[in-house]
Amino acid sequence: MEFMGLKIEDLEKITFVSDPKISPDGKKVAFVTTKPSISDNKYYSKLWIYDIEKDEYYHVTNGPSDFSPFWAGDSNKILFLSRRSIKENEEGLELWVLDLKNKTEPRLVFKYEKGFQIFGHHPSKDKVLISLPTLKKKEEIKIIDEVPFWFNGQGYIYGERNALYFLDLNNGNLEKLTEGNEEIGFAQISPDGKKIAYISAEDHMRPYKTDIKLINLQTGEVTKLTQGQFSIEDLAWDPNSSKIAFRASDFTHGLNSHIKLWIMDLSSGQIKKITLSDWDIANNMNSDVRGPSSQGKLQWSEKWLYFPFNRGRIVSLYRTDGIGRIEPAVEGEFTVEDFTSFKDRVALTIMSSTRPAELYIYENKELRKVTSFNDEVIEKAKIQAPEYFRFTASDGNIIDGWVLKPTTFKEGEKYPAILYIHGGPATAYGESFMHEFHVLSDAGFAVIYFNPRGSAGYTEDFKDMRGKYGTRDYQDLMEGLDYAIKNFSFIDENRLGVAGGSYGGFMTNWIIGHTNRFKAAVTQRSISNWISFYGTSDIGYYFAEDQIGGDLGKDLWTGNLIEVYWDRSPLKYVNNVKTPTLILHSDEDYRCWIDQAYQLFTALKLKGVETKLVIFPGENHELSRKGKPKNRVERLNQIVSWFKKYL
Known part of the structure; x- marks a missing residue:
């Protein structure tokens, strides 16, 4: 079979399907589609309804920026967030309500000068x-008195907090519910309407420590x-309003701890861990075609809690x-994304390595695909599946890997x-x-990728790389x-490239300082x-304190800890580098700040290594997944051009 793969510009042909919400009567599913537009350099999103009984779907808004649907009390009204009347370069967000029964135009309920969350x-x-x-008042001069002072995707956050409110949908009035000096994460009203459970972070210097x-x-x-014994992701009430389920890590392996499932009985205060084998109660999969989602990863429907x-x-x-029974509901060679339940009926989005997410319905032990937004682009491209393999590392651990052949x-x-x-x-x-892997395949490259030590989805010991960066993971x-070279004879070991972003960028930097087997490298964020x-x-x-080690506030400048940090820094080994290196970074990346790119670029240039630095203005750490479409296209063009030049 002849494979064609995906072009860079095919990004805008892909529809990101996300955020399904099943109606209170269980007969309809509201969901969101998002499409990039390269020419307009923006994303267009709108709301759809899938009618389960009629087996048909249709859009109920025309966008251009409608997302986060919630059913408003019954199955005839939908709340949603939008920026439909906000100017292009202005901050702010709006809440609208759509009357499906009377088929009137959506009504603006509330507008705010900054982004906000809706919980139901x-x-x-x-x-x-x-x-x-x-x-906050906008400041020309930044007067900062706390850490953290900025956050990726949000900018400067010092002095900012949030609070819970009830918003009256009839008159727009606000009723404030919390007053504390805290940052509020996920929240949910109990089914009986008498209580609200929410996630709170009171220690601003350790925002990962949260409470219910x-x-x-x-x-x-x-x-x-x-x-304070947990880092809590989200929560869900049981139908009787007597228990709260939540997903959280318990710091047994520091920040590398798995997300586990817990249930709290409010009458006794007892917290019970729902025991499962040693894997994450989470979705850790990488994808560059995800749409927005406004829901937690727990759904409690009558007798079943889904996760x-x-x-x-x-x-x-x-x-x-x-109580004790745990079983798979939907399982196969795919990744379950968002899901929502009504009795034994579940609406969910599912993707795989060969197909972006679509909406599915699971009931009566049957799973059926009900939308086909991406069928045409996938069939036309004749997308090929990567070849899956496993190998045994030198210490006996089994590692999952893949090779995606070039389409040529x-x-x-x-x-x-x-x-x-x-x-x-x-x-x-x-x-x-x-999408990126299929672009590289179409450009004539084989793509090799693994889940080395430190990856999620395996045991906590496998995932725990504290103090080990650049050691077992590199091996x-x-x-x-x-x-891969030994078992896939079409791989040319004399024309190898290496690439990665974030931790993958760190590892790319580490690799080129420890081996010269690669003819080109692309390091990102x-x-x-x-x-x-x-x-x-x-x-x-x-x-860094958790992953590299030590008490930074006490030890970094006074003890030998600075040597530990320098030993784990790729810059220390820059004199070994000979690999032509492309450095990609965003100037508003506050997760891995741009100084990391500047330091590496300067060092490589002074050493005479062939190097290019590309900076994307106005982008942050999410460039490859959520950046402006034109910048995403340019990023891919830079990567493909660099590897074509040197490989």
């Missing part, structure tokens, strides 16, 4: 639970239900009765290959769609590359110097 409609009153950030708090709506009393389960290269949908493949010929390293390091490759990558990273990254002061 009250079960018996015409109001919605939202969180609003504080509004409970608001009694009859008395206004706020109670803290946990005591994601990341096991190796797949993400399944599992369920538990909360002919038996007996040799092809240049790119080793592509994921970020995190606690993310994973697997059955999820990567896994080199051993896996050797295995990378780390080159752990010493400067810890004080400039939005998470650096605690992430």
Whole structure:
């Protein structure tokens, strides 16, 4: 079979399907589609309805920026967020309501000068639970008195907090529910309408330490239900309003700890861990074609609590009765993305390595695909599946890997290959769609990728790379590359490239300082110097402390810890580098700040290594996944051109 692959500009032909919400009567599903436009340099999103009984879907808004649907009390009204009346370069967000029964135009309910979150409609009153950030006066001079002072994708955040409110949908009035000096994450109203459970971070210097708090709506009393022992992702009420399920890590392996499933009984205060084998209750898969999502990863529907389960290269949908029974609901060679439930009916989005996400319905033990937004582009491109393999590392661990052949493949010929390293390091490759990989395949390259030590989706010990960066993970990558070259005869070992972003960028930098086997490298949003990273990254002061080691506030400048940080920094080994290196970075990347790129570029230039630095203005750490379409296209053009030049 002849494969054609995807062109760079095919990005705008892909529809990102996301955020399904099943109606209160279980008969309809609201969901979102998002499409990039390269010429307009923006994303267009609108709301759709899938009618389960009629087996048809149709759009109910025309956008251009409608997302985050929530059913407003019954199955006839939908709340959604939008920027439809906000000017291009202005901040702000709006809440609209759409009457499906009377088929009137959407009505603007609320407008705010900054972005905000919506958490759902009250079960018996015409109001919605939202969180609003504080509004600060815009400052010419930044007067900063706290850490963190900025955050990736948000800019300067010092002095900002948010609070929970009820918003009356009839008159737009706000009722403030929280007053504390806290940052509020996920929140949900109990089914009986009497309580609100929400996630709170009170320690601003350690925002990953979070608690569940409970608001009694009859008395206004706020109670803290946990005591700092968790990093909590999201939560869900049981149908009887007597228990709260939540996904959280418990720091057993520091920031490398798995997300686990817990259930709290409010009457006794007892917290029970729902025991499962040693894999994440999360979706850790890499993809560059995801749409926006406004829901948590827990859904409690009558007797079943649904949750994601990341096991190796797949993400399944599992369920538990909360007592002892745990079983797979939807499982296969794919990744379950968003999901929503009504009784035993589940609406969910699913993607694979050969197909972007579409909407599916699961009921009566059957899974059926109900939308076909991407069928034409996939069939026309004749997308090929990567070849999956496993190899045994030198210490006995089993590593998952893949090779995607070039679309020009002919038996007996040799092809240049790119080793592509994921970020995190606690993310994973697997059955999820990567437009970029199919672009590289179409450009004539084989793409080699693995889940080395540090990847999510395996055991906690496998994932735990604290103090080990550049050691076992580097060995896994080199051993896996050797295995691929030996077992896939079409890979030309004399024309190898290496690429990666974030942690993958760090590892790319590390690799070119420790071996000259690669003829070209592309490092993106990378780390080159752990010493400067810890004080400039939005998470650096605690992430580096956890991952590299030590108490930075006490030890970095006074003990020998600075030597440890320098030993783990790719810049230390720059004198070994001979590989032509392309450096890609965004000037508003506060996760791996742009100083990391400047330092590496200057060092390589002074050493005489062939080097180019490309900076994307107005972009942040999410460039490859959520950046402006023109910048995403230019990024891919730069990568393909660099590898074609040197490979």
